Amino acid sequence: MSDHSFTPEDSLVAVMVGISVSDQTIRTSELLSIEQMVNYLPVFGNYDSDRMQTVATIVFDLLEDEDGLDALFGLVLEGLPEHLFETAYALACDVAAADGKLAQAELRFLEEIRHVFNIDRLHAAAIERGARARHQTV
Template identity: 70%
Template sequence: MTQEAPHPWTPADCLVAVMVAISASDENIRTAELIKIQSAVNNLPVFGDYDIDRLTVVSQTVLDLFEQEDGLAALFGLVRDNLPERLFETAYALACDVAAADGMILEPELRLLEEIRYELSIDRLHAAAIERGARARHITL
């Protein structure tokens, strides 16, 4: 599969793609998840120079890939090819935050989080810490 994007993905594009993927994994992109993605892009230093217009392009690419038989593998290929390894844990943390944003993590989201851990070689202990942080940030009274 070849990349369909008009130009190569930036590391920030990859982070957006992972967030969109986790949101779309249960085939129901919730408002809370969209707000979490938008908030991350607007507020986190890693997105400081991000061209906000790329958000729509990357999101559509992810959704298009999800409709293809080997789309998830292609998505992970794009991410691994364009995201520096030092940002792999950042990608996982953002995915956990988006998954937890609506107060429930459904089975498809859990499966994709497991796949992200595997594809990005996230250490079990680091993954547990990241997941615990996401739970703590998104707990309700």
């Protein structure tokens, strides 16, 4: 799938879709979370949200292949500037927390993101704690 290339915004969407499908189930709460973030966060200010479906399809196709996760992260790394690595991780944490539970597959996906983006463990813990706090229920 090397004929695809991602913009920085596409890369962020791809990470969010990837974490959503990592447990083999795309929950409505996760999709709504992705949609809300794309609609309201400044990083997506100039993004054509119609591209979300295209990006999602690419992610689905990639993850069907044995080496699809590596290919996905390759595309994301090509399209995402380094200063947005922690943003990508934060968005992934928010999507993972959106349904109130974290599956083992989601935890592994987050671990892989930390590794690929070389996110310091202390920074990752702070990002994770923020996501947990934002998605707390009464």
